[in-house]
Structures are given as C-alpha cells and as structure tokens.
Amino acid sequence: MLKTPRFCIAIAATLTVLGGVALLDAGAQTKFTVGNAGGSSADAERKVFYGPFTNANKIQIQEESFNQELAKIRSQVETGNLIWDIVTTTAINVATGCEEGLLEKVDWSKYLDPRLFREVGGVSECGVPYLFVSGGLAYDGNRIKEGPKTWADFWNVTRWPGKRGLLYRAEQTFEVALMADGVPPAKAMEVLAAPGGVERALKKLDELKPHVHWWKNGAESITLLASGEVAMSYAWNGRVASANKTNNLNLKMELGAGHVSGCQYWAIMKGSKNKDLAIKFIQYAVAAQSQADFVRVISYGPANRDAYGLLTDAEKATLPGQHMDKASLQLGKLYLGFWLANGDSLLQRFVKFAAQ
Amino acid sequence: MLGLVAPSIAFLALFFVAPLGFFLFRSVDNSEVPGWLPRTVTALARWNGAGLPEEAAYRALAEDLAALSGSTALPLLGRRLNHNVPGFRGLITGTGNRVDLRQAGSMREQLVSLDPRWGESTYWQTIRRERHALTPFYLLTALDLRHGAGGELQRVPGDSAIFLGLLGRTLTISVVVTLLCVLLGFPVAATMAGSSPARANALLILVLIPFWTSLLVRSTAWVILLQNQGVVNQALVGLGLIDRPVPLIFNRLGLYIAMVHVLLPFMVLPLYSVLKGIPPELMRAASSLGAPPWTAFRLVYVPQALPGLVAGASLVFVLALGYYVTPALVGGPGDQMIGYFIAYFTNTAVNWGMASALGTILLVVVSLIYLALGRIVGLDRLAVR
DSSP states (O other): OOOOHHHHHHHHHHHHHHHHHHHHHHHHOEEEEEEEOOHHHHHHHIIIIIHHHHHHHTEEEEEEEOOSOHHHHHHHHHHTOOOOSEEEEEHHHHHHHHHTTOBOOOOGGGTSOGGGGGGGTOOBTTBEEEEEEEEEEEEETTTOSSOOOSHHHHHOTTTSOSOEEEESSSTTHHHHHHHHTTOOGGGHHHHHHSTTHHHHHHHHHHHHGGGEEEEOSHHHHHHHHHHTSSSEEEEEHHHHHHHHHHHOOOEEEEGGGOEEEEEEEEEEBTTOTTHHHHHHHHHHHTSHHHHHHHHHHHOOBOSSGGGGGGSOTTTTTTSOGGGGGGEEESOHHHHHHHHHHHHHHHHHHHHHHHHO | OHHHHHHHHHHHIIIIIHHHHHHHHHTTBOTHHHHHOHHHHHHHHTSOSSSOOOHHHHHHHHHHHHHHTTSTHHHHHHHHHHTTSTTHHHHHHHHHTTOOTTSOSOHHHHHHHHOGGGGSHHHHHHHHHTOSSBOSHHHHHHTTEEEOTTSOEEEOOTTTOOHHHHHHHHHHHHHHHHHHHHHHHHHHHHHHHHSOHHHHHHHHHHHHHHHTSOHHHHHHHHHHHHSTTSHHHHHHHHTTSOSSOOOOSSSHHHHHHHHHHHHHHHHHHHHHHHHTTSOHHHHHHHHHTTOOHHHHIIIIIHHHHHHHHHHHHHHHHHHHHTOOHHHHHHSOGGGOOHHHHHHIIIIISOOHHHHHHHHHHHHHHHHHHHHHHIIIIIGGGGSOO
16 A cells, blocks of 8 residues: 555654654653542642642643542552552542552651541541542522421421432431431441441431432532422532532532531552652642642532631631531441441342332 | 454454353352362361351361461452351451461350351351352342352342342333334334435434434433423423423433433434335335235335344344443433443442342343244344345
8 A cells, every 4th residue: 555655754754753752751751640530529639739739740640530439449450550540539448448458558647747637537558538528418598598407307398398319329328317317417327337227227218218319429419409300409518519609509508417428538559650759749739738729629628627727717618617526427447347348238228229 | 264254253252252251250250268268168068057167167267367367368358258248348357367376275265256256157157158169149149049047049038139120120121112212213214215315314314413422411411301390391381281390300201211312323223224225116016916005014014124123123122231321310219220230349349240140140131032032033034135
C-alpha cells in the first residue's frame, strides 16, 4: 500500500515528533493517578487539591473513576499492575484493604497531628480522613413550611402526606429506621448489632414501606426532592447544599433528628511507586486551610477540626458541627465489625424485603 | 477450509471459552480452605460432625491459624468462610492473631476462651463441610438451598431466599420485553422493507439515533418524561383525562417502556435485513391465487421472516437478561434483575464464587430454553434461504 516514499517519510516524521513529545512529557512530569468518586466531589477535589498541588510540584495528576468497588483495588494490587497511586474510599474499604494488604501502611504521626482528626474517628495507618459526610433528613422548604423535626415525623405520613425517599441499601437505612423507632442515634449501631436489632429495623421500615421511594445514588435523592416526587428524603448534606447553591433550591436539612455520618479517606495503593509524593499530597489536602477551602466548594464537613475556625457561620449551616451528639458514626470497631460480617447477607435480606 | 476459520477458532478459544471456563470453575472452586487449613481439614475428616471435634482438631486449627498469623491470608480465609456463616471473618482474624501455641494445657480451652464461638458446632461443621477442593456451596446458595446441621439439603429461610425469585423475575422481564419488541419491531421493519430506498434510509436513521445515545441518558430521559411531576402526567392532568398523576415509572411498566426503547433496534435491524430479501412478488402471487391478505401474510410472509424474527428475538432476549442499570434507574424495588447481584458480588463484595454461581445458573437456564426452542421450532428451518 505504501508506495510513495514521501508518504513513508511523513509517517516516520510524525512518529518521531510524537515520540519526542512523549519523551519530553515523561522527563518533565511525574504521573500521579487518583481513583476518585467522580462528579461534583471530584470537581471540588480538582479545584482545591489537585490544581494547586500539581502547580507547586510540577507533576501531572490523572483521575480515574472509582465507585468503591473493592475488586478494583484488589485486582490492581494482586496482578501488580498498579494504575492508581491513591484512592478516595470509605472506612469499610480502608479497614478491609489494610487487613488484606491492599493499602500501604504509614506511620502518620510523623507527618501530621492525629489529634486534629479525633472527632471524626481518627487517622488509621492505611487511611487519612479528608471529608465528613452526613446523611440526614431533608425536605423542600418551599413545599413544607412547618418542617419535620425527628425521624418519627418522617414516618408520620398523616401529618406530612407524600412519598419518602430512602437509600436502597441496608447500611444507613437500618440505622435511620432504629432512630425512627426511638433509639438515640449514638446507640443505633449498638441496638442494630444486638440480637433482634435487624428485625426491629425491618419492622419499622415495614410501616413506611408503601410510601417509600428507594433511591440508589445521591443525585437521585436531590431530583426527587426538587421535583416534588417525594415530600422528604434521606440525603447527604453536601448534595443538599450544592443543589441549593447551584440550582437555587430551598432544601432544608434537619440534622438534629439524628444523622448517619462517616468519613471519606485518602489511602495509598500498596506498592505505589509514588508513595512519598502521595504522603506529601495527603499532608497538603488535610491541612486546615485546604480543608476549609474544600468545605466552601463541596459543603461536606471538614475532617480536620482546625478548619472549623476558618469558616463563617453561614458556611457551617449544613454541617453537623452542633449536632455531633446526634450521630450514628460509620466508623469504629462495632460498626466495621458488624457490616464486614453481615453486609452481604443483610443486603440480600433487605432487597428481598423491599421487593415484597 | 479449516485453515480459514482456524484463527477465529483460536481467538474464540483464547478470549471466550477459556475465560468462560475459568469463571464457571470459580463457582465450585474452594482451594482456599484446604490450602490454608491443611492440618485442620485432615483432623476434621476423622470427625463425624456431631457435637464438638476432639482436642486434636483444636490443636490443628491453632497451628494452621498461627502459621497464617500476620499474613494477608488470614483475613482472606476469614472473608471466604464469612460467605458461609456471617461473623466467621472476625472469628478467624481475632483468633489467628492472638492464639499462643506455646501455652500449656488444653487448646480447646484456649480457643474457647479467646472466642466462645469455638465452643459452637456450627463453625466446626462449616469447616468440615468445606474441607474439599471443590464446593457445591455457591451453586446451592444461588438456588436458595443450603446444608442443614446434619448435612441434609434444606431451603433457605423465606426472608433470605432471594435468588430463585430473582431468576424467575429476570426471565419474565426478558420474555415480555422480547415479545413487545417483536410486536413493535415487526411493523417497523416491514414498512422499511416495503419503502423506497430513500424512505427506508430515513426510517433506518430514526431507528439508529436512540441506538447512539448513552444508555444512562436514555433511562434518565424516561424518568423526566414519566415521573409523577413529569411531562406526560402533567399533560394528562392538564387535559382533564386523569385527576391525579398515574405511576408510569419506578414500576414494571416504566421498566418495560425503557427496556423496549433501548432494545428495539436489536430487533428491527436483523429483521429488516431478512425482510428486505423477501421478493414482493410472492405476496402478490399469493393474492392472485386467491389468498386473503391475512392468510398470505401468515403462510407466505411470516415463514420467510422467521429467521430474522428468531435472530432479533434471541439478541433482545439475551441482552435483556443482563440488564441491571436500567432496572436500577427506572424500576421499583420489585423490578431488580439478577445482574444487580452479579455486579454486586463481583465488584463490591468480591465474592466471585457467588457471582460465578449466579452466572452459571443463568447460563444453564438460558441454554435449556434455547435447546427446547430449537426442538420446537426446528433449527434447520431457520437458515436464511
């Protein structure tokens, strides 16, 4: 096919230029890859963490989508083909990944002050918290003037008619059901893990089931509330705040009713060639100033308590700050032990229950 | 002749048959338990499964767990056994990291004092049952069955028995979607085949446009159209046809609408290519011989269209079986399909045994359906003539 020598030369020249560009590129910058949740949280991370950090360190940060499928971490580590250097992940994945040797262990006390993270469950050797998510009772302030104050109110469809949005998952939804049944939020995990706890949660959910619209991802909870498809919903605070900001909505959150809260963590993939850089990046991302900047963009709570001092009262409005005593925390031995042991079997029971 | 197809056969063997075989094998593979607990399985083979095993078995387990202590094999073994009995993971890691082989006295006492669950026969019976390199556990679970305390097969209790129902629901949804696609697709393909080339092309593009749109976008578009506050319901209420919005989505109806929309091109395209090849003279000949339109259609047109119908229907049916994104977006809690759990076990739970077992059951059931259909319809009649 390649009859003309000129054509061959053109191809050779193109390849040389491309190769040269690739070489130049590799020489100047280290490639550093983050597995993150995508969407609005990745946008915020890019703006606050990745952008300034790449400029200061002459590196290139690439992003890949990660929806908390532990299998994605496992397959990279076990085959030795690491694509990511760090991931943003949940407490359950940090605990499992740490035990099963999928994440790097780091003595973080050498790099940061662990006391600053004590309120949100602390730093573990495999993960540093950087964002505090609260799932709670949300409703549209324009549609409901006299809002619900408790989860029992959420269950009260006579006083507040309309559908209810709940997360299509056993974890978080069971805790909320127990709160509606009168269990203090801080005791919800204890009651759930005790004999009869799961049955109690299911029984309470059964009362509301005909009125429930189950949602599967965070964006859905917001569209359901915004369109009036549901009167109230369980929702995550960052989603609610950013919907209010960008879509000019008047969604309200009643975190005083009790909320299910936990952290997202930075974790370093086992065997990452950029471990030192990863540590440096994490130090940067959890410093008080970065954390406060991050809160302003994403409206989730900071993990570093010093960041609260840099925020205004208005910025703290959707943060659980003054309602920390009303939290069922997604961390700690009891929570992790219970969901690691029973997560699969309870999801099956839940799916069966929801379908009936 | 063979030389020409050899590359494709090699390709199929390497990239289809081999991975498929590997995943089918995962549904019975149990090498972890005998591999990591060699002494324990030997000791438990001598135990009849009643009450509690002897001291030798406790000693063997302690030695096996101590050998794994500190390594990543310990939590992985825990994860494996947790599939059988929830809580096994914590039992294994908790014991393995604390057991002391040098401590004098009874090992049974030491293990029971570390965790009283070692004094319950359930955990021992589970290890004993899972002592072989192959296990029926995943396939049984996928059929809502399990082994009882005495080793007899029993049904899983009602509140956890989920997979047979899911399988039945998946098949029902796929069959209904296939039938709807035939009903809607046949007139479209026939119209296209009977039109002038220019008009046929325009229709073809109309069929293909949704085909090029992302699945997620199409599913979300249906939500916007069909929800209670959506365009369709608002219009119907505005026209006074209904008093309050009717539920059109987040139920089975919405799922059928969205799935038929997504899958219709797979019905229309193969059907169109077959119908285009049917000479229009044949229908005219039938009429001139006195056949009424319906009879001519039934006896002349349909038999020739059959290969296209079967090809399209098989495509739609098989694709529909694997759906789980669309049901998650537009279906209700009673419309989840088996793909949801296959994805969950593969990605989130990292329980490949269960994922493979569900896949295996689905594969077997579908193969049986195709075999039965082949018998009834006759595969030789389907060749394009």
